[in-house]
Amino acid sequence: MKPQIAILFTGGTISMRVDPKTGGPVPALSGEEIIARVEGLNEIANIDVINFALLPGPHMTPPKMLELAHQAAAQLASDRIAGVVVTHGTDTLEETAYLHDLVLDSEKPVVFVGAMRNSSELSWDGPANLRAAVRVAVDPSARGLGVLIVMGDQIIAAAEATKTHTEAVDTFQSRDFGPLGIVDKDRIIVTRRPLRREHIAGAKVELPAATSKPHQEMGGSPPQISVELEQRVEIIKLAAGSDGRFINFAIDDGAKALVIEGLGRGNVPVAALPAIQRAITAGIPVVVTSRCPRGRVLDTYAYEGAGRQLKRMGAILGGMIPSHKARIKLMLLLGAGYSAEQIRASFEPY
Secondary structure (H helix, E strand, C coil), X not given: CCCEEEEEEEECXXXXXEECCCCEEEECCCHHHHHCCCCCHHHHCEEEEEEEEEECHHHCCHHHHHHHXXXXXXXXXXXXXXXXXXXXXXXXXXXXXXXXXXXXXXXXCEEEECCCCCCCCCCCCHHHHHHHHHHHHCCHHHCCCCEEEEECCEEEECCCEEECCCCCCCCEEECCCCCCEEXXXXXXXXXXXXXXXXXXXXXXXCCCCCECCCHHHHCCXXXXXXXXXXXXXXXXXXXXXXCCHHHHHHHHCCCCEEEEEEEXXXXXXXXXXXXXXXXXXXXXXXXXXXXXXXXXXXXXXXCCCCHHHHHHHCCEECCCCCHHHHHHHHHHHHHCCCCHHHHHHHHCCC
């Protein structure tokens, strides 16, 4: 018997076609319309279609991400469902997938997928990507890998994935470690498994006891999300000669946490230090990331403005997480009531 997969359709380029009125692609295709154009999909699995939204990627917000996680949890709770696939706009796909990885606690595969070309183009990559995502979602070797992104026949951990190109079909990459595996025609080949997965205590989507029917069929309520998001987390990018004016503005405007995107190993211009110290003294968590696409933020250097001084001041070093993912993580940690030291332990586990 074929496995049962739930696909949550949220919009994005995979759902787009050119609108003659505007002259450009906009979200238009329903889940049923997309599936109808994926050859052989019904040979892999039986599909439950859930039309969650029809949004371009930039319209996705953190509260909407949590609402989507709520729906994914409801599907994962059913004995009928072997895995969940989520279609999503690529501009914010990595943030939504990372949030799901932090809050969902299930061994079942959750696979995010999108497209870089729309359905009005001859080279529309949506059908092939969706078919590959479903194939991963039904494969036993994908269990326990955490939330995944499958595009261009690569299987990438959501915690590692970054969109690296504005247009290329292989835009999603694991910047430092490479993919977990590949989709090779009808085979899933997993070559490595993540050694560490993080679930934010108090921020999980609570799964009820397994049932034989999905919540829609039972007429009951889906599981509740036991976390609140702290949305006042701001990202401030620093460059050569930057000072602390934007940091000071964020403090004065009520920011609850800051992500500082610094240079190199996370080092910052000297002129920004007083504002960073002001935030830390005020009890505002400050996480320092790097503008570099690869590598780790670390307290390697000891000169003024370098990582060692920042850590002594009380800043939190962001490790290998880019600024936009650090923001999502901080929103969840603060929403779960984590202390400053617990936040530090989450970002600096080694």
